[in-house]
Amino acid sequence: MIDTVIAYMIKNKITVACAESCTAGQISARLGDVSGVSEIFSEGYVTYSNEAKEKNLGVSHDALENFGAVSEVVARQMAEGVCRVSGARLGLSATGIAGPTGGTEDKPVGLVYMGVCLDGVTTVVKKVFKGSRTEVRTQTVEAVFSEVKKRLQI
Amino acid sequence: MIDTVIAYMIKNKITVACAESCTAGQISARLGDVSGVSEIFSEGYVTYSNEAKEKNLGVSHDALENFGAVSEVVARQMAEGVCRVSGARLGLSATGIAGPTGGTEDKPVGLVYMGVCLDGVTTVVKKVFKGSRTEVRTQTVEAVFSEVKKRLQI
Numbered sequence: 001m002i003d004t005v006i007a008y009m010i011k012n013k014i015t016v017a018c019a020e021s022c023t024a025g026q027i028s029a030r031l032g033d034v035s036g037v038s039e040i041f042s043e044g045y046v047t048y049s050n051e052a053k054e055k056n057l058g059v060s061h062d063a064l065e066n067f068g069a070v071s072e073v074v075a076r077q078m079a080e081g082v083c084r085v086s087g088a089r090l091g092l093s094a095t096g097i098a099g100p101t102g103g104t105e106d107k108p109v110g111l112v113y114m115g116v117c118l119d120g121v122t123t124v125v126k127k128v129f130k131g132s133r134t135e136v137r138t139q140t141v142e143a144v145f146s147e148v149k150k151r152l153q154i
Numbered sequence: 155m156i157d158t159v160i161a162y163m164i165k166n167k168i169t170v171a172c173a174e175s176c177t178a179g180q181i182s183a184r185l186g187d188v189s190g191v192s193e194i195f196s197e198g199y200v201t202y203s204n205e206a207k208e209k210n211l212g213v214s215h216d217a218l219e220n221f222g223a224v225s226e227v228v229a230r231q232m233a234e235g236v237c238r239v240s241g242a243r244l245g246l247s248a249t250g251i252a253g254p255t256g257g258t259e260d261k262p263v264g265l266v267y268m269g270v271c272l273d274g275v276t277t278v279v280k281k282v283f284k285g286s287r288t289e290v291r292t293q294t295v296e297a298v299f300s301e302v303k304k305r306l307q308i
Contacts, residue, residue, distance in 0.1 A: 029177070101190075
């Protein structure tokens with residue numbers, strides 16, 4: 001599925017940029033798996049800390065304070081922010097709790113918000129994935145591209 | 155080996171940041187595999203295009219023009235640049251030709267330069283890896299952490 005989505009993006013010259021927290025580069029790396037992706041993929045940001053989210057993506061301090069890094073609002077601001085700083089048509093974001101530690105009652109391990117900003121319109125998908133840290137992150141990458149597929153109506 | 159290196163970095167609070175071209179996020183993602191790495195890992199940059207290398211890492215236009223993106227000079231400037239913009243003690247970079255296309259006589263597929271800047275002192279490792287696009291990138295990640303191991307005298 002992912003290769004098909006990326007091939008479609010390359011064919012249709014849909015420029016893309018990534019803003020990653022819990023996946024820490026895996027979405028960008030998945031794009032980089034495909035030869036020829038440099039035509040549409042110029043840059044990505046791994047913003048693990050709140051400071052990096054503010055500095056590099058323009059996520060608002062208020063949103064981080066009031067909703068936390070793992071929130072619908074921050075996922076949205078990350079996806080929109082990376083479009084703004086990169087000029088890409090498509091911005092992909094992921095912020096979540098990959099575990100095994102860091103979970104709370106409100107925000108359990110496996111909770112991930114994924115943002116897809118396409119031509120200025122953003123959707124955010126919320127999931128609570130089961131499994132190990134690796135499994136949570138892998139499922140996040142799959143789910144991001146699944147949302148891209150939907151948004152691009154492929 | 156890589157897990158041991160990252161565990162040592164966490165234990166010794168050695169802050170790290172990544173600047174990636176051909177690996178496109180895989181070095182950052184490898185750091186993110188380890189729970190607790192957020193203590194030392196705040197941000198990473200995927201700079202696939204020359205423009206992103208200049209804008210986000212301060213790589214000089216002259217270096218890109220004169221030596222090309224896949225060069226010892228650019229790997230060095232990427233590693234030093236990411237230390238500068240992030241404030242991390244350790245900056246890791248990779249720039250290369252993962253293939254299967256893009257190779258030339260002077261710069262064959264598999265040619266990769268990897269930079270490790272530690273407390274302002276940079277070493278650059280040059281390799282010509284054999285194998286597929288995936289294999290070239292995987293070997294690059296291994297080689298970067300191998301150089302980190304050497305530099306940290308683990």
